[in-house]
Amino acid sequence: MLSEVGHQRTMEEQLQRYITHLQVEKDASPYTLRNYFHEIQQFLDFLKDQGAHSWDAVDRHVLRRYLLWLRKEGYVEASMARRLSEIRSFCRYLLQEGLLDFNPMDVVSSPKVPKRLPRYLRNEEVEALLNAPDLSTPLGQRDRAIVELLYAAGVRLSELVSLDLEHLNLDRGQLLVWGKGGKERVVLLGDPAVQALRTYINDGRGRLASPKTRNALFLNRFGGRLSRRSIGLILDKYSKLAGLWKKVTPHLLRHTFATHMLEGGAGLRVVQELLGHAQPTTTEIYTHVTPSRLREVYMKTHPRAQD
Numbered sequence: 001m002l003s004e005v006g007h008q009r010t011m012e013e014q015l016q017r018y019i020t021h022l023q024v025e026k027d028a029s030p031y032t033l034r035n036y037f038h039e040i041q042q043f044l045d046f047l048k049d050q051g052a053h054s055w056d057a058v059d060r061h062v063l064r065r066y067l068l069w070l071r072k073e074g075y076v077e078a079s080m081a082r083r084l085s086e087i088r089s090f091c092r093y094l095l096q097e098g099l100l101d102f103n104p105m106d107v108v109s110s111p112k113v114p115k116r117l118p119r120y121l122r123n124e125e126v127e128a129l130l131n132a133p134d135l136s137t138p139l140g141q142r143d144r145a146i147v148e149l150l151y152a153a154g155v156r157l158s159e160l161v162s163l164d165l166e167h168l169n170l171d172r173g174q175l176l177v178w179g180k181g182g183k184e185r186v187v188l189l190g191d192p193a194v195q196a197l198r199t200y201i202n203d204g205r206g207r208l209a210s211p212k213t214r215n216a217l218f219l220n221r222f223g224g225r226l227s228r229r230s231i232g233l234i235l236d237k238y239s240k241l242a243g244l245w246k247k248v249t250p251h252l253l254r255h256t257f258a259t260h261m262l263e264g265g266a267g268l269r270v271v272q273e274l275l276g277h278a279q280p281t282t283t284e285i286y287t288h289v290t291p292s293r294l295r296e297v298y299m300k301t302h303p304r305a306q307d
Helices: 012-025 032-049 060-072 077-095 121-128 138-153 157-161 189-210 228-241 248-265 268-276 280-287 291-301
Strands: 174-178 185-190
Touching: 012 077, 060 189, 077 228, 121 138, 121 185, 121 248, 138 157, 138 174, 138 248, 157 228, 157 248, 174 268, 185 228, 185 268, 228 248, 248 268
Parallel strands: none
Antiparallel strands: 174 185
């Protein structure tokens, strides 16, 4: 199984080369790089504990013991499937580089992951969240603009934190973002989001800026670019102030954006473009029917729904 070149490098060295490949060739985010390295290294450590110090020792029995170990450690099917997918991709890279003769992961199937409907906020919950920041302060103006943007444009967290001033065209209500794999797309902004951004840029941002501030759109209190972690803390703060008492994340607001667009009559293809999904099947998870929509259609269409 292991080629002559593969014998010359340890599995850890191969992993380091793979992470460099993801960073340089695939432009993977720091979050992706960190997860891939940690979770594949966890697998390599398991192999060592099993006495498997090379790919030649990785067979069906070892992989089944790995899955059993993950289950005993409390990992759910989705986490197990993600780890197998990462390891499978790692092995494909080794194949392409001539470090393996065939993929040892081909002998095992990923656990079936039950499909879950994406959670989303109701309209009144979104309004409560948007009204929570104090617009008399620069931080409140910034935070209102962040929530407006996450909901109005459905952007990913990684796309939000990398925004610069030059990516905005508020006169046209447009925003230029770079999504997964460095793919560029234009997202649209409604009037409330445009107004929130204008207020923040014309007032709050200037009060947060420092001599070292460059072109980052969203700034922290020291004038530097706002971090991913800070945005998570911001959403936690305002979800509690709004009385939601549920975990509000950028991804939840992205789900909410897609759900409300489809409920409003937008076509699946349009929502796919706005979200930056490469495949329509990715967007199809948002086509669930909400209870309110279900009742509305029933009352309008069923002969015995009302007198």
